[in-house]
Amino acid sequence: MSKVEIRNLRKTYDNLEVIHGIDVDIADGEFVALVGPSGCGKSTLLRMIAGLEEITSGEILIGDDVVNDIAPKDRDIAMVFQNYALYPHMSVRRNMGFALKQRGLPASEIDKRVAEAAGILGLADYLERKPRQLSGGQRQRVAMGRAIVRNPNVFLFDEPLSNLDAKLRVQMRSELKELHQRLATTTVYVTHDQIEAMTLSDRVVVMNGGNVEQAGPPLELYDSPHSLFVAAFIGSPQMNFFEGTLSDRRSLVLADGVELGLGKHVAQPGAEVTIGVRPEHFNIGKGDGWPSQAIVIEPTGSETQITTRIAGHTARVLLRGRTSIEPGQTIHLETDPENIHVFSQATGRVL
Amino acid sequence: MTAATLPGYRKRKRVGRQVRIWAGVALCVLFLFPVFWMVLSSFKLPRDIFTTPPVLFFDPTLETYISYMQRADISRRMVNTVTVATGSGLLSIVAGAMAGYALARIRIKGAATLGVLILMSRGVPPIALAVPMFLVARKLGLTDKHITLILAYCTFLIPYVMWLMRGFFKGLPKELEEAALLDGCSRYGAFFKIIVPISLPGLLSTLIFSVILAWEELLFALVLTNRNASTIPVAIAGIAGDTVNGANWGALTAVGTLTVVPVVIFALLVQKWLIKGLAEGATKG
Numbered sequence: 001m002s003k004v005e006i007r008n009l010r011k012t013y014d015n016l017e018v019i020h021g022i023d024v025d026i027a028d029g030e031f032v033a034l035v036g037p038s039g040c041g042k043s044t045l046l047r048m049i050a051g052l053e054e055i056t057s058g059e060i061l062i063g064d065d066v067v068n069d070i071a072p073k074d075r076d077i078a079m080v081f082q083n084y085a086l087y088p089h090m091s092v093r094r095n096m097g098f099a100l101k102q103r104g105l106p107a108s109e110i111d112k113r114v115a116e117a118a119g120i121l122g123l124a125d126y127l128e129r130k131p132r133q134l135s136g137g138q139r140q141r142v143a144m145g146r147a148i149v150r151n152p153n154v155f156l157f158d159e160p161l162s163n164l165d166a167k168l169r170v171q172m173r174s175e176l177k178e179l180h181q182r183l184a185t186t187t188v189y190v191t192h193d194q195i196e197a198m199t200l201s202d203r204v205v206v207m208n209g210g211n212v213e214q215a216g217p218p219l220e221l222y223d224s225p226h227s228l229f230v231a232a233f234i235g236s237p238q239m240n241f242f243e244g245t246l247s248d249r250r251s252l253v254l255a256d257g258v259e260l261g262l263g264k265h266v267a268q269p270g271a272e273v274t275i276g277v278r279p280e281h282f283n284i285g286k287g288d289g290w291p292s293q294a295i296v297i298e299p300t301g302s303e304t305q306i307t308t309r310i311a312g313h314t315a316r317v318l319l320r321g322r323t324s325i326e327p328g329q330t331i332h333l334e335t336d337p338e339n340i341h342v343f344s345q346a347t348g349r350v351l
Numbered sequence: 352m353t354a355a356t357l358p359g360y361r362k363r364k365r366v367g368r369q370v371r372i373w374a375g376v377a378l379c380v381l382f383l384f385p386v387f388w389m390v391l392s393s394f395k396l397p398r399d400i401f402t403t404p405p406v407l408f409f410d411p412t413l414e415t416y417i418s419y420m421q422r423a424d425i426s427r428r429m430v431n432t433v434t435v436a437t438g439s440g441l442l443s444i445v446a447g448a449m450a451g452y453a454l455a456r457i458r459i460k461g462a463a464t465l466g467v468l469i470l471m472s473r474g475v476p477p478i479a480l481a482v483p484m485f486l487v488a489r490k491l492g493l494t495d496k497h498i499t500l501i502l503a504y505c506t507f508l509i510p511y512v513m514w515l516m517r518g519f520f521k522g523l524p525k526e527l528e529e530a531a532l533l534d535g536c537s538r539y540g541a542f543f544k545i546i547v548p549i550s551l552p553g554l555l556s557t558l559i560f561s562v563i564l565a566w567e568e569l570l571f572a573l574v575l576t577n578r579n580a581s582t583i584p585v586a587i588a589g590i591a592g593d594t595v596n597g598a599n600w601g602a603l604t605a606v607g608t609l610t611v612v613p614v615v616i617f618a619l620l621v622q623k624w625l626i627k628g629l630a631e632g633a634t635k636g
Contacts, residue, residue, distance in 0.1 A: 052529050072532040079533050085526035089548045102535030146534075 002063035002153040002186055003028045004049065009058035011044055011210075018044060019210045021058065026203075029184045033197035036207035036233070045207070046156055046190045050079050062153055073102075078147035079156040082163065084139050086131040086146075092118075093127040096145045117149045120179070137168045144176075148183065157189040161196065173199060194234050198222070206230050224341075228348040231276050231341055237305065239276040240315045243345065246271045258311040260290050264337035272345040279305070279318035281339035284325070289334035294325050308333070386611065393604035400600050415605040425586060425606065432566060432582040433613075434497050439504035440562035446505070447512025448554060452542060454513065455520035456528070466517070469510045480506070481574040488575055495577040503571045508561045515560075519553035520546065555621050563614055583610050 004026040011019040019041045026032045034042040047053040049060055051072035059066050067075050078099070087095050096117060097110040105113075118124045121141045131139055140160065147155055160176075161169045177200055180187055191197050197204045198218040205215040206229070214221060214230045225231035231239050244254040248269040252260045262275070283289075292308040292315065299322060306317040306325060310333070317333065325331060342351045392400045394411040419425050453459065454466045484503055485494070493499045523546065531541035547554070569584040576585065583606065590602050 050529075050533060052532070071537075072529075073535045073537065075533075077533060079530070081526040081530060083524055083526055085524060085530040087527065087530075087545055087549075098531075099534035102540075146530075150534075 003030075003061075004154055004186060004188065005059075005061040006045070006049075007059040007061070009045070009048065009060065010056045011041070011048065011053065012056040017056075017210065019048075022207075022210075022212050024205055024212065024215065026186060026188060029186055030203060031180050031187045031189065031201045032203045032205060033189045033191060033201035034205050034207060035191055035194055035197040036213070038192060039209075040207040041210040042190045042192075042207050043158060046079075046158055046188060049154070049188060050077055050156055051075050076150075076153040077156060078150045078152040078154075079158065080143045080147050080160045082159040084131075084143040084163075086139060086142055088131050091128050091130055092123060092134070092142050092145075095131070095142055096149050099146065099150050113149045113151075114145075117145045120148070120182075121145050136164055137172065140164060140172060144179070148179070151185075153186065155185050155187040157187065157191075159191055160189075162191070162193070176200060195236060198234070204234075206233060208233075224350075225276075226350050228274055228276070228343045231343070235278060237279050237316050237318065239278050239341070241274050241276050242310075242313060242315075243272075243274045246273055246342075254311070254313065256311065258313075260310070262337060262340055263335075264340070266342060266351075268351070271351070273351065274343045274345055276341040276343065277315075277335050277339060279316040280320075281335050282315075282317040283334045284317075284319070284323075285332040285334035287332060289332035292331055292333055294327055294329050294331055297323070297325060297327060299323075306331075389604045389607050389611075392600065393608045395601070397599070397601040400604075415601040416609075419602055419605055420609075424581075425583075428581055428583050428586050429609070431497065431576075431580055432584075432610075435500045435504065435572075435580070435582060436562045436565040438497065438501040439508055439565045440558055442501060443505050443508035443512050443561050444554060444558045447509045447557075448516045448547075448550075449542070450509065451513040451516030452520050452546065455517045456525065457538075466514075470514055473507060473510050477507070477570050481570055484571070485574045494575060495579050495581075497580050499575050500572060500580055500582070503575055504565045504568060508564060511564070512557050512561055515557045516550070516553065519550060519557075523549065559618055559621060562617070566610070566614060 004024075006022055006024040006026075009019060009022045010017060022041075022045065024032070024045075034045060036042050044053055048055055049062075051067065051070065055068050059068060061067065062075060062077070087098065090098065093114055096114045100110045100113060114127070115124070118127055121144060123138070123141055123145055126134060126138060126142075131142065134142065140163075143160065157176075161172050164172060173196060180200075189197070189200060201218060203216060204218050204221050206213040206221065208229050213233075214226045218234075221230060221234050225234060228241075232241070242252060242254060242260060244252040244260070246266050246269050247253050247259070249259075250262050250264060250266065252262060252273070252275055254260065260275075290310050292310040294306050294308050295314075296307040298305040298307075303321065304319045304323050306319065306323070308315050308317055308331065315333065343349065344351050393415060394413070395406070395409055396412055396414065399406050399409055450469075454462055459465070488494045488499050527545055527549070528538075528541040531545045532538075536544060567584055568582075569588060572582045572585050573588065576582070587603065587606055587610070590606065591598050593599065
């Protein structure tokens with residue numbers, strides 16, 4: 001096991017810089033998720049850690065060693081690919097034992113380790129099968145098995161669950177988390193699914209356009225996003241946003257003149273801002289709060305999502321439990337002033 | 352679709368199918384008839400070959416085969432053809448596959464230009480190369496040797512193999528090699544341990560086509576060989592172009608059949624490899 005340090009890392013393809021000087025520290029045994037929309041550079045970063053992409057400038061350290069010029073095979077890293085990349089001509093046993101054989105381990109040791117990993121992953125009955133004789137979920141497990149038999153310094157995962165159906169994905173997600181709790185190997189996990197990132201990791205690194213937007217524990221990112229981008233990216237259903245100008249009456253004036261009371265003193269009256277409120281932070285008030293009209297009521301049993309319109313602006317409200325609110329009914333939305341996030345429209349950063 | 356239109360639709364579909372089947376049969380007849388004629392004629396006595404109307408039922412004879420198989424130059428040429436075709440086929444598959452892999456996967460500056468240049472070399476008419484090749488071979492004392500013909504064939508086989516295999520390798524998920532690189536392989540290790548085994552169907556079909564191309568090649572063989580390394584196509588050309596005695600059609604069809612049969616057997620033997628999808632199951636599927 002090892003820590004991973006990324007220092008001022010840049011990547012350029014044909015004069016086009018796609019990663020703009022990133023710094024990330026990953027502690028020994030930590031599970032870090034790299035999350036962001038497609039094209040944000042998260043996979044490129046992962047592949048640079050693996051040694052599959054060259055580093056344009058900056059440094060990557062694994063343990064205490066700079067690995068910039070070390071071949072992938074000498075970095076002692078195991079990677080699980082999105083499409084699994086199982087060797088089609090080898091049985092599950094040989095797939096899992098391949099890396100150990102490459103390192104010249106004795107056959108008895110390989111057998112022991114493969115059997116152990118197969119036991120953990122429930123693959124013991126499939127060891128003699130070829131990948132084409134396995135289901136998607138089993139192939140995914142073989143890919144993980146191939147990684148864990150090696151007992152590597154670092155695990156790298158590149159969207160490993162995105163090819164599974166929804167139910168299997170949730171199941172494999174908890175298995176992955178259990179596996180990490182058991183092995184405690186340093187892990188870097190790339191995903192575009194913020195739920196996966198939140199549920200699995202000790203720390204989430206949100207990337208956007210080749211930069212680190214914010215890094216921190218999942219709930220810290222959820223509770224205090226530093227930017228509009230992180231606020232919008234983390235959380236489902238998404239945070240509600242309203243654009244307008246701050247007034248000196250502790251309120252936000254929207255473009256069409258509608259005024260929303262903020263219930264707290266905000267600096268810089270006159271500033272152009274976007275305010276954000278998470279759907280579950282709204283309460284239904286009795287006469288005060290923002291007047292709005294319920295449009296769609298979507299109960300799921302444990303909670304109810306209501307789509308409302310505040311003078312033409314759509315807002316989503318998430319209530320615990322059930323509600324008697326009917327479509328068309330006017331409701332008043334209240335929120336704790338603490339739960340209102342204020343972002344500058346000019347910079348997108350929190351104020 | 353309503354019940355009323357269903358039968359009409361089905362009928363149209365059935366008619367379309369019939370048309371396609373018969374078009375296929377007609378094409379097969381068109382292409383196979385000359386082969387059929389050649390094989391049939393090879394079992395006739397020379398005087399029966401060009402009778403009008405053609406004789407379909409006759410006493411088959413192996414006379415032409417026996418007399419030609421006994422000629423030392425034909426059996427020697429048969430051995431030469433096998434040697435040169437397999438030699439150049441194998442050499443070009445090894446060199447061409449590795450070159451094709453490099454072009455498909457490794458980021459080299461100017462790789463695309465290089466690839467196109469190599470492909471363009473196939474556009475040069477062989478006759479333009481034959482004479483310089485002969486002069487070089489004579490200077491080196493290499494005329495009428497197997498190796499000369501093998502190397503000459505590689506000049507057109509390697510570009511061919513390279514381009515076919517480049518396309519094949521591009522179709523494989525690159526994560527396979529990347530997984531191998533992380534599992535402790537070098538580039539060569541990943542190529543030989545992972546890529547080659549799963550590319551066997553592609554490699555074999557390319558090998559077959561290369562061997563067939565070399566098998567039937569005439570021009571270089573004619574120019575570069577004389578007696579010792581001469582091949583069957585040269586013999587056939589000699590029989591067909593015999594200006595003294597006129598073309599011996601019996602011999603021509605018999606030797607022609609002998610040339611085709613090994614190729615057909617070879618293709619049938621490796622057919623099961625071609626159909627089998629070895630790369631199946633590598634990825635999500």
